[in-house]
Amino acid sequence: MQLFVQRIFDALGNGSIYAALAVALSLVYRASGQLNFALGEASMVSTYVALTLATKPRGLMFGTWAQQHLGTPWPLLPAFMAAMVVGFLIALVVHRLLSGRSPRRPVTAVVGATIGVSLLLNGLVGQTVGTRFSAFPTPFPQGADAYVSVGGARLWFENIGITVTMVVVLLTLAALMRFTRLGLAFRAITSNRDSAELTGIHVERTLALGWGMAGSLGALAGVLVANTTLLEPNMMTRLFLFSLAAATIGGLDSPVGAALGGLVLAVVQTMAGGYVPAIGGDVSILVSIALLLVVLYVRPRGLLGRRHVVRI
Amino acid sequence: MTGTRVLVAVAVGAALVAPILLPSPSLRILTTAVAMAVAVLGVNLMGGYLGRVALGHGAFVGSGAYTTVILSADHHWPIVATIPASAVVCFALGLVVGVPALRIKGLHLALVTLALGASFGPIVKRLEFLTNGPNGKGSTAAWVAPTWLGEGRRADGRWWYLVAVAVAALVFVLARNLTVGRVGRGVVALRDGELAAVANGVPASRYIIAMFGCSAAIAGVAGALLMIQNPFAAHTNFESSFSLHLYAAATLGGLATINGAVVGGALLVGLPYLSARLGINLNDNVIFGGTLIVAVALFPAGVGTVFSGLVRRTGLLPSSGPGPIVGGHHQ
Numbered sequence: 331m332q333l334f335v336q337r338i339f340d341a342l343g344n345g346s347i348y349a350a351l352a353v354a355l356s357l358v359y360r361a362s363g364q365l366n367f368a369l370g371e372a373s374m375v376s377t378y379v380a381l382t383l384a385t386k387p388r389g390l391m392f393g394t395w396a397q398q399h400l401g402t403p404w405p406l407l408p409a410f411m412a413a414m415v416v417g418f419l420i421a422l423v424v425h426r427l428l429s430g431r432s433p434r435r436p437v438t439a440v441v442g443a444t445i446g447v448s449l450l451l452n453g454l455v456g457q458t459v460g461t462r463f464s465a466f467p468t469p470f471p472q473g474a475d476a477y478v479s480v481g482g483a484r485l486w487f488e489n490i491g492i493t494v495t496m497v498v499v500l501l502t503l504a505a506l507m508r509f510t511r512l513g514l515a516f517r518a519i520t521s522n523r524d525s526a527e528l529t530g531i532h533v534e535r536t537l538a539l540g541w542g543m544a545g546s547l548g549a550l551a552g553v554l555v556a557n558t559t560l561l562e563p564n565m566m567t568r569l570f571l572f573s574l575a576a577a578t579i580g581g582l583d584s585p586v587g588a589a590l591g592g593l594v595l596a597v598v599q600t601m602a603g604g605y606v607p608a609i610g611g612d613v614s615i616l617v618s619i620a621l622l623l624v625v626l627y628v629r630p631r632g633l634l635g636r637r638h639v640v641r642i
Numbered sequence: 643m644t645g646t647r648v649l650v651a652v653a654v655g656a657a658l659v660a661p662i663l664l665p666s667p668s669l670r671i672l673t674t675a676v677a678m679a680v681a682v683l684g685v686n687l688m689g690g691y692l693g694r695v696a697l698g699h700g701a702f703v704g705s706g707a708y709t710t711v712i713l714s715a716d717h718h719w720p721i722v723a724t725i726p727a728s729a730v731v732c733f734a735l736g737l738v739v740g741v742p743a744l745r746i747k748g749l750h751l752a753l754v755t756l757a758l759g760a761s762f763g764p765i766v767k768r769l770e771f772l773t774n775g776p777n778g779k780g781s782t783a784a785w786v787a788p789t790w791l792g793e794g795r796r797a798d799g800r801w802w803y804l805v806a807v808a809v810a811a812l813v814f815v816l817a818r819n820l821t822v823g824r825v826g827r828g829v830v831a832l833r834d835g836e837l838a839a840v841a842n843g844v845p846a847s848r849y850i851i852a853m854f855g856c857s858a859a860i861a862g863v864a865g866a867l868l869m870i871q872n873p874f875a876a877h878t879n880f881e882s883s884f885s886l887h888l889y890a891a892a893t894l895g896g897l898a899t900i901n902g903a904v905v906g907g908a909l910l911v912g913l914p915y916l917s918a919r920l921g922i923n924l925n926d927n928v929i930f931g932g933t934l935i936v937a938v939a940l941f942p943a944g945v946g947t948v949f950s951g952l953v954r955r956t957g958l959l960p961s962s963g964p965g966p967i968v969g970g971h972h973q
Contacts, residue, residue: 365749367756427939437748439938441695442893445886446934452883453927567882571760574753582750615764619757623742626754630745 333604336483341593341600343489343558346496349592350551351573352580353500354544356588361520361540364428365582367444370570371451372420372545373552376413377466377561378455380553384409384467406469410553414546421545423447425538456563468557492554499550500589503543516540568615572599575622581635590633595621657807661800669799671911673871676806679907680813681864682892683900688857689889690898691821692850693833694743695752698759699888702732702858704880706865708766708773711875715781721870722785725809728866729859736858740851759885766877778876785870802870813863818900820856829853830898883927890930894937909933 351369358366382396383404396402404412427443470476470491477484507513515536518526527533552566559565572595580591598621599614631637661669681703688696706728713719713727739758743751766773773779787793787801820826828849831839840846869875887910895906913933917924 359749365753427935437693437695437752438689438893438897440749441697441752441889442934442938445697445889446931446938449883449886449890449927449931450935451931453925453929453931457925457928568760571757575757578750578753615757615761616768619754619761622754622757626746626750627742630750 332482335481337600337604338597339480339483339485339489341596343486343492343555344599345593345596346493347551347555347569347592348573348576348596349589350496350500350547351570352577352588352592353503353585354547354551355574355577356580356582356585357503357544357547358541359577360583360585361516362537364440365444365574366421366424366541366544367441368420368424368447368451369545369548370566370573371448371455372417372424373548373570374561374563374566375420375451375455376417376549377552377556377565378459379416380409380413380549381464381466381556381561383412406467410469410550413549413553417545417547417549417552418542419545420447420451421541421548422538425541429534429537452563452567459563461562464561466553466556466561488557495550495554499547503547504585512536512539571615572618575618578632579622579625581632583636584632584634587632587634594633658804661803666796666799669803670871671915673799673803673806674868675907675911676803676810677864677867677870677907678888678891678910679904680810680867681861681888682895682906682910683814683817683903684857684859684861684864685888685892686895686897686899686903686906687817687821687853687860689892690896690902691826691829691833692853692857694747694755695749695889696755696857697752697889698755698757698762698882698885699857699861700880700882700885701759701762702735702861703865703868703884703888704762704766704875704877705735706732706862707869707875707880708779708865709862710866710869711779711781711873712772714783714869714873715779718783720785721783721873722805724869725863725866728862732862732865733855733859735862736855737851739858740854743854744847744850756882756885760882763877763881773875773877776877778874778878780874781869783873799871805870806867809863809867813860814900814903817856817860821900825849825852887926887930890934890937894933 351373354369355365358364382393383400383402384406385403386393386397393402403409424444424447427447428440468488468491470488472488476487478487478490479485507516515526515531516539518529518531519533519536523533555569556565559569573592576591576595577588578591579595580589581587595618599617602617603614625632629635660672664672681699684702685696685699688694688699709728709731710721710724713724714721719727739755743754746754767776784798785802785805787797791797791801821830828839828844831842831844832846832849836846865875865880891906891910892903894909895904896902913929914924914926917929
């Protein structure tokens, strides 16, 4: 029982990261019907920006330049904020690539553009920093005794920190969607794009903001997880894949479902890794895919997704 | 029709003269490009004709390569016999993937294929008794050139090239016949309007699954062809990034075009080679990411269509088969 609780606690950190990325994906998908496959690599780039700003340069991109002109190292908070701004801007660029002539682009164009950006970002960073792993600072207490004991199971401060941060951010986002003019416009576009446009909502501008906020959320996930995973160019590749799976499991068009999917996936991964002896860390990916296929087969719209109804 | 014949004759002539004129290293690269063109063709069938985005075809190419090496090393099959065997194995794998894919469409399927492509490495590492795990598996059996081509490495290189070209030509002809035939037209009808197609009697499930199988089988043949020159299969060569490069090459060539696959294969091998020769040494991800963005932004129907458009204007090549996706339908 103690071990079981421990595994749930261990899944919390990863679960909140998956949940954050999955919510970012589903926000965009719900409003624009497009999936941002570049979100993972964009948050990796943002995390590198945070590293450059928050630490002394050691052969990093623009490290010396940042020290001379921006007065780095900065405290963690402004460095994280800067990363979120970068995530916002990259998402805007991707959105710009996809918007344009026709508002509803075919799947191939969406996939092509976002996969293209994803490869390019990964390649550029890989080209600059190589395959080196960098340590990344964390705002949460670290150390051998940085935990609270709950019934014998250790709940690490870092996991608490990540989970609480994500819960607060996601609740803020939900409030933004629920109670502000921008949120109303965004929900109007989600519900009916053409009618929203007719009532005078700037569809493209609002969507761009939505993409940008999703990008910031991705960047936040990146800077929070980088301490555990260590920072390297392929840091987000697998995490992002899991988040995609999580969003699909929960229902791509439901942010709540996506968050739930993130937690479910993390718990299933941790449990499978802990209890099934043949399954090592590397094969958590196989468990995720199995879960994804089962959910899609039984319930193609995901756990909380809406049924897609088409008028003929 | 005569125009097509002239063009085909020129192509065949050039393909046959190449091994005599080219030095061995260039011929090796050309052989790889031929194999890659076949792999891109597999992605094209799925992405273009079926309208399903395939982001995991590297796994099928890898399965074909491993099949060849395993049969050759552990069961002492001659390499020539492993090529159809790879096709059969991957056809079966394609069917397995195709069945769940019947219920999944659009971006959902795109991410499932992405996940399947990413799971290839972990699966190969796990099946150590079969694949030799993370170290990769090699076979010592080499396909030696017949005596009329001479002896030595140079003759072997020529032979491998000729085999690759012959197999690729066969696959391309079969794929073309598939796409202009009953199944191909049915599948395109499904892509453009599923309801209308079904109402007109297209057996949707059977055709879609069949197309999945054929697409995977073609990718498997490509994997076998890659192993002719150097029978060593390493899962690191068939990881997610390779699948994405394949997809990029297919998009660059033009997704729903048979000829586009040739362009795609040439670019897939040629661009990194060119970048290395020019001393720029760009990372493959940078090359294919960058070109993919440019292609999607400027040529929504594929860069290959620019070439084939030019050729068509000269009147040498009639348009063949269903056209590429230009826009319109969403998901």
